[in-house]
Amino acid sequence: MQGITGQELSSKKAEYLKYIHMQDDVVKTTEIAVHFSVAPSTVTKALTEIAKAGYIEHTPYHGVKLTPHGVEYARFLIRRHRLVALILSRHGLEPEEACREARKLEQCFSKDLTDRMCTSLGHPMMSVCGEIEHDRRCCGSPGERP
Amino acid sequence: MQGITGQELSSKKAEYLKYIHMQDDVVKTTEIAVHFSVAPSTVTKALTEIAKAGYIEHTPYHGVKLTPHGVEYARFLIRRHRLVALILSRHGLEPEEACREARKLEQCFSKDLTDRMCTSLGHPMMSVCGEIEHDRRCCGSPGERP
DNA sequence: GAAATATTTAGATATCTACCAAACTTTGGG
DNA sequence: CCCAAAGTTTGGTAGATATCTAAATATTTC
Numbered sequence A, B: 001m002q003g004i005t006g007q008e009l010s011s012k013k014a015e016y017l018k019y020i021h022m023q024d025d026v027v028k029t030t031e032i033a034v035h036f037s038v039a040p041s042t043v044t045k046a047l048t049e050i051a052k053a054g055y056i057e058h059t060p061y062h063g064v065k066l067t068p069h070g071v072e073y074a075r076f077l078i079r080r081h082r083l084v085a086l087i088l089s090r091h092g093l094e095p096e097e098a099c100r101e102a103r104k105l106e107q108c109f110s111k112d113l114t115d116r117m118c119t120s121l122g123h124p125m126m127s128v129c130g131e132i133e134h135d136r137r138c139c140g141s142p143g144e145r146p
Numbered sequence C: 001g002a003a004a005t006a007t008t009t010a011g012a013t014a015t016c017t018a019c020c021a022a023a024c025t026t027t028g029g030g
Numbered sequence D: 001c002c003c004a005a006a007g008t009t010t011g012g013t014a015g016a017t018a019t020c021t022a023a024a025t026a027t028t029t030c
Helices: A010-024 A027-034 A040-052 A068-089 A093-110 A111-120 B011-023 B029-034 B040-052 B068-089 B095-108 B111-120
Strands: A056-059 A063-065 B054-057 B063-066
Touching: A010 A027, A010 A040, A010 A063, A010 A068, A010 A093, A027 A040, A027 B054, A040 A056, A040 A063, A063 A068, A068 A093, A068 A111, A093 B095, B011 B029, B011 B040, B011 B063, B011 B068, B011 B095, B029 B040, B040 B063, B063 B068, B068 B095, B068 B111
Parallel strands: none
Antiparallel strands: A056 A063, B054 B063
């Protein structure tokens, strides 16, 4: 997990990755295409690129599955989203709005910035759009140091 | 000032506009080119587009000057930048860092979001990189209502 | 007024993003 | 085992951004 910048994937691709992570099973191209209202070929192209970057395993005709690296990255993306949404909600936005606006902003937050905000917020457990999962190694969370 | 979204200009162009606003006089192409380390022709092209959008008056060979609309917009850009930097600094970033990171994020903050954060912060007068100027009509600042 | 300087124009390159249609391949149910 | 449905590949469109070089043009300065 060294060297994450938070900008490895375009925001659309990051949305795809988060979506894949949030499904239980192997995810099929069509499912993603329907969910995001785009053509299947658009999804295939994006998946190919995400796979090339090492976040998913794409078995043609059979769907995609996150790699361990992908799971780690997706967790970061979701945590980042929820932290940004939390901050927005603390500045007067309603949960819905905070979540929606966060989706526009989060792309620009680096891993480092995300971790520092997380620390400054005291590693909160809840945001306005879900739980925030912390990981020993993902940020300076409690318990990080031996 | 109705209908500002905050995304009217690309971030580079917004940087040019802010720079122009912060100079006293008419600003010359070369000056901008040197400041941002790009070729003069790059600047000319950008200025032409900014002028087309109505923010500056470009007298070829003689430099640029903000229009009233441009002044208003540049003020918004600077206020937005400083508010974002302020929030970051309140989350543990040093002034320098806050200002630098803000430059990466600010582009995504809409006028509306900016105004609401401004309100929630109590219309602060100072940020980490300069004063925050409020305007009766730019946000729900004190004194807005008769 | 000519030389030096500044600026603009024109023409290109490059990258990224996102998207679709059509042709082709695989799978899986019957 | 075949065919329709699902999925993929290929090739193309489109727009935005940002950049540069080289040539043309304008301005300034001596």
